Amino acid sequence: MPPSARELLSRLAPDFPVRHAGEIFTDTTQFMRIGYGDVIRLADRNFLVLRDEAERRFGLEDPKYWVKRCRCLETGGRNLLKLVFHESFPMTIGSMVVTCTRSPRKESRILDLVRGDDRFMQGETVPDTEDNPVRILDVVAGKRLDEKIEALEMPHRDYFHDLFPDILDRFIEACEAIGWLHERNEKHGDIRRDHLYVRYDTGRYCWIDFDYTFDFQESPFGLxxxxxxxxxxxxxxxxxxxxxxxxxxxxxDLSSADCSIMFPNRIVNLKKLFPYIPEALNNVLMRFSLEANVFYDATTDLVRDLHQAREALGG
Incomplete structure (x- = not known):
């Protein structure tokens, strides 16, 4: 008879309070049933579930019940296990509607493609006993870029002249990483500022979360x-x-024409707020405004314009 979770934890995780031992799951289909103290067994590895992962956005915790923060009992390493969760929803951009779909197998494909490339999170896919593609992700040793920016306590002028040039250099590299995906006919699918991390060791920017795809007929990589x-x-x-x-x-001095096509209350014409922003950089921002007539179709075009904007900054 295979060992129970209590027996397994007593042997491989003696520091874990056995009174909280749960069940061993080899089928992760019903991910809502899996929680703290349970063990997920994938092939020859056992993962102790510590908690459900959550994203913090707009000051609120958004639980992700299909993502489990775990400890591998064989190695002691920390991992995120992403279980299979399907959803689809429309997104409106101006007059355009984009259909977004969560695709675990697409994320598995991206993980295989970017293996060894530290511009992207790393991981592997191991099927459970019901052939659900469970993604075993390495925890990125870093901090969210947006949190680092929001933690700064300095005037914008000082930030823009002293820190922003280096930030832009690294962001251009992150855009080139997305362009590398596009050249291989793959999409990130869920590019948001909380999905870009700064690595502690190198300072390099690292993309996470690839499990969305989208159908944007006007522009294959538009989203x-x-x-x-x-x-x-x-x-x-x-x-x-x-x-x-x-x-x-x-x-x-502002109008709707100075705002974002995706978020009509967000100002993109930032030169009206900070006149020292070079025209070349502000022109990039205005390509994402409500008044824009032409949008970027290719990451290479955005990267080209960002390089020109970087030259305008000097230094």
Whole structure:
């Protein structure tokens, strides 16, 4: 008879309080049943579930019940296990509608493609007994880029002249990483500022979470590009600026044409707030505005314009 979770934990995790020992799961289909103290067995490895993962967005915790933070009982290493969860929803960008779909097998394909490339999170896929593709992810040793920016306590002018040039250099490299995916006819699928980490050891930026794909008939990689646009707006502004957050005297000089096509209350014409922003950089931001007539179709075009903007910064 195979050992129970209690017996397994007593032997391989003697520091774990056995009173919290749960069940051993080899089928992860019903992921809501799997929680703290349970063990997920995949091939010859056992993973102790410590908690459900959660994303913190807009000041709120958003639990992800299909993502388990675990300890591998054989190695002692920490991993995230992403279990199979399907969903689909529409996203509106101006007058365009994009269908987004969660695809575990697409993420597995990306993990295979980027193996050994530290511009992307690393992991592998191991099927459970019901052939669900469970992704075993290495925890990125780093901090979210947006949290590092939001933690800064300095005037925007000092940030823009002293820190932003290096940040832009690294962000251009991160855009080139996305371009590398696109050249291989793959998409990131869920580019957001909380999906870009700064590695502790090298300072290099690292993309996480590849399990969304999208159907954007107007532009095959368009949603990835709009995501990159949202991040560069955040980085240039040293945070998010909205019509509601700016002082009344600045608000009077702004219109809907100065705002984002994806988030109509977010200001992208940041030169109106910070006049020292070079025109070349502000022109990139305005390609993501409500008044834009032409959008980026290829990451190479965005990278080219970002390089030109970087030259305008000097240094």
């Amino acid at each position: 990835d590009l709009f995501g990159l646009g949202n991040i560069i707006q955040f980085l240039v502004g040293m945070g998010q600026h909205t019509l509601q957050s700016v002082p009344p005297d600045q608000r009077a």
